[in-house]
Amino acid sequence: MNEIMTKAWYTLISLFVITNYGLLLGGTMARVRAKVQGRIGQPVWQPYIDILKNNFKRTGIYHGVMFYLGPVFRLAGGLGTYLFIPAVYGSLVFSNFSFSGDLLLVMYFIFFGQLGMALGAGQSGHPYSPLGVSRGLAQMTAFEVPFALSVIAIAAQYQTLSITEIVAAQQGGILNWVAFTNPLAMVAGMISFLGMSMGNPFSVVIAPQEIPIGPPTEMQSSFLGMLQTNRAIFNGAKLVLFMNLYFGGATNIWIMVIKTFLIYLYTVIVDASFPRFRTDQSIRFFLGTPALIGIAAVVLQML
């Protein structure tokens, strides 16, 4: 019993840290984008104030049970993704609920939130919501191909589906990272990460000027507050996952902060430098070169 309680406390601490880290990271990156555009930009703590403001709204419109459950599923997807990834290798507090087959579960959870959100957005009745959802799911199905191939290559390389074991195998120096031992898998994975983070050139899903913000068009007040909180957790979880898969994981929290910051910075640099793809263009892109690189990575492991 005591063991479970201790684990629950550790999980809460871990969640608290990743939520705050995700929010601050979001604020910092908004400032980085502002600097690219020659602006000063919003305060780093702006995401906190936005969430507070949304939760302090006096009124809220709801469109049915699924509309309520949409953000809840999304949050469950974010939490589920994070809770099965060991954030810091070897740490009691930040190892979360990592177990032997967690990589498959995490890949499922990344999809789960989107599907839940699709149901919620569908019930809102706004025509732009399903439009955004169909774009999002189409793009997601496309970038899952290079990502899955990359994961298969890594699983074949280390003969395991446990993230902890994959991280353990990469310890002992920078040259043991997947980025160096299996560079093709890393390239395929990092390209699909661009699609996962939905920045430019893959930002057509939430195209604000064209289909007002896409799936969450009708989400307001505390529904939106919940989605924003989830975005911070989900972002943190994805960054930690990619750090674990390709860049040797982290043995303490500061290394985690530095590595995830740099991975996020890479998506922001791409985001700030490229125009937007149409949905069909991004699908063709992901199923082209990145998928071929992924196949090459798998074939090389099988040889």
Place this chain on the structure above:
Amino acid sequence: MKESNMDGLQTTATETEQQLEDMAKEMRLANDGLLEQDKGYFCDVRPHRVEPYKGIMESFANWARSQSLWILGFGTGCGAIELRPLMTSRFDMYRYGIQARPTPRQSCVFIIGGYASVKTLKRIVRSYEQMQGPKFVLGLGSCTVNGGMYWDSYNTINRIDQYIPVDVYIAGCMPRPEALLGGFIKLKQMIREGKCEGMNKYIDDFDWYKANQKQIIHDWNMPDYNW
């Protein structure tokens, strides 16, 4: 004697029920502009006043509201052109926690950008009602104050505050982006002081606002309140 008393009680109960029903009917919106078969799709409940929190809680909420102003990206008149420079590096509204949002559901500041034609007024009312409270309105330019250079135009309204409640006016034709930023800072001050209760004002004087709107908008083919 006993029986007659019972009768009297029953009559009173029926009358009370009738009165309650009548009251409930009065509280409902007529939605006269809609076709009979469409009425079922729309809500006919009157909007309710929502009281602010008390004391330090409301001050904290107001501080958060003033630091995170999301503008509805709806350019209603020529003044909308003054909004674009605010996003650029020269004026950079993001410094003040001001962002543009593409949908009324998520925004809390509505900028009436100059003159409002009759056709636009209908969209202004719809968008304003769809925003979630507390919501704030900035009247940009002289046209929103008294009609400005369109004072005697056949197709524009003169005073926007007869149709939706306005919190801050920014006079001028056109006011520069600096004036707009000045207006935002004034709005922030007023929100922090708890003076921006426009939404409750709209609900309190709902019938007056609706009568004014219907006087101008003749093709009223929407519900009386756009939830």
